[in-house]
Amino acid sequence: MSEQPITIEENGKCLQALVQLQDHNIALLFANYIATQGIASKVVATQDHSFVVFCQQDSLAQAKAEFDAFIQHPYDGKYQQAAWQHGDTVEVRANDLTLLKSFKENFLSHAGMMTLTVFALCWLVFLASILGWAQPIFSSVKFYHQLSVDAFLHEPLRLLGPAIFHFSWLHIVFNTMWWWQIGGSIEKLLGKGVLINLTLISAIGSNVGQFIVSGPNFGGLSGVVYALVGFVWWYGYLKPDSGLTLSKPIIGFLLFWLLLGFAELLPVNMANTAHLIGLISGCLYAIFTVKVANK
Template sequence: MRITQFTHLRLAQAFVDYMATRGVTLRIEQEGGYTLWLDDESQLSVVENELNQFIREPDHPRYQAASWKTENTDSGIQYVRPAGPPLKERLKEMAGPLTIGVSVASILVYLLIALGGYAQAIAWLGWPKDSMQHFQVWRWFSHVLMNFSLLALLINLLWWFYIGGRIEKQLGSGKLFTIALISALLCGFAQSRFNGFWFGGLSGVDHALVAYAWLHAMRDERSPLNIGGGLMGIFVVWVVLEATGVFGANTGLPSHIAGLLVGLAMAFVDTRQKKR
């Protein structure tokens, strides 16, 4: 759990050493400043009380004495040096519940595909193949959870987590949900016009997310989604290569083009009142 951040290492170290004498282990992580992390959340109230006292009088002799004690005596107290925050904390900082939930669901579906085969996954989650399935509403969206190779799964989740996670953390779960839902529907429709119902994966949604983040930052100077033009360029070049047939005929080109257009359109609408 993140406790606070100090500008100066000396202050951070002094508080860590003092809390060690109280039986509380804190870690320091350099993240612009010096961030303190607590692994045992049951000690949070103790840490918060002592932190308030420390902020009021950081030069009190008891903190200097604690530093001498932890560094120069064999008191049995261990100071844990920076090793980075736990994985759980890293995930919380990078992404929200929707990003993580879709990632977990995609992994579980891939495992089911590995065990039961593609046909079974298509039968349960695939795009509607006839009028009888049109009323099975989940099919219009659940196709994004199906990845038919480990490489596709890893690439799709990489971009979903990196861009989708940023959008969710900065603009909220509702915004990510809206982009993902609309792009899943329209990208699936576009792909089905060319490949029937035999397709799946997050790649179309990923293209929408990248396009959305790029244009959002271009049109709003205060946008927290600045991913740079390089990433958008990579996705555009990839689509162009797909269009030339470099990767063969069986690609997600229709879905990817639709994703880019959906992302651009949604970003344009969301920033239409912004002034650069």
């Protein structure tokens, strides 16, 4: 007699056990991904501290095919993106990984060395600034008072310096969140070389543009963040099967935010020129990466 499949009821749907995994985060990553594909899913912890992924019984064949592809490259950008958009809907129980450990593993697994280094640098500078060293730090990293070849040769890092300085909690949380999310996906899928080039091009371009418009008193990673948005937007458009995409609502929100800045309808000062130049540079670099570099 054949063994009966293990099933559970969830929101009126019959879910069947698909696969048992030892890593909670891998199980969540896959469950969240198939949920975005229209397959109801749930992760259930077992007594031996493993995790069973249940999926919609009438979509079992599709879920099996998705898992075969997933397990070959579990940290592919499309799975990370789906998990981030869908969110973790699984209850965390006492025998699961602790919240801190789970967060740490997800945070580190999504980002490469370049992503984590810039993230840490921005936060170290910000924390030092709120502890009383804001003025000397900003004086050290702010853009040139007058842009010239001599100024560049004397202090070349000022060309990039403003990108690592942030003026408020909202400023740094917004920028580093998007940097980690989008930059991590780019680095994981295309390598740190692409992310380094994109960061340098957009930081220099957006800093120079903002200086020309408003002078040297600006800062933040937002010009680079908009470059990441533009890059993923056009890379995903040119290579839709690459797994590197942003949803249309997210792109629409960030473009709308950009327009609000230019319309001066926001209660904060925005480096609008840096945002626009960053966005354009990211789009152009995506076209170059696909059409010329063939990545």
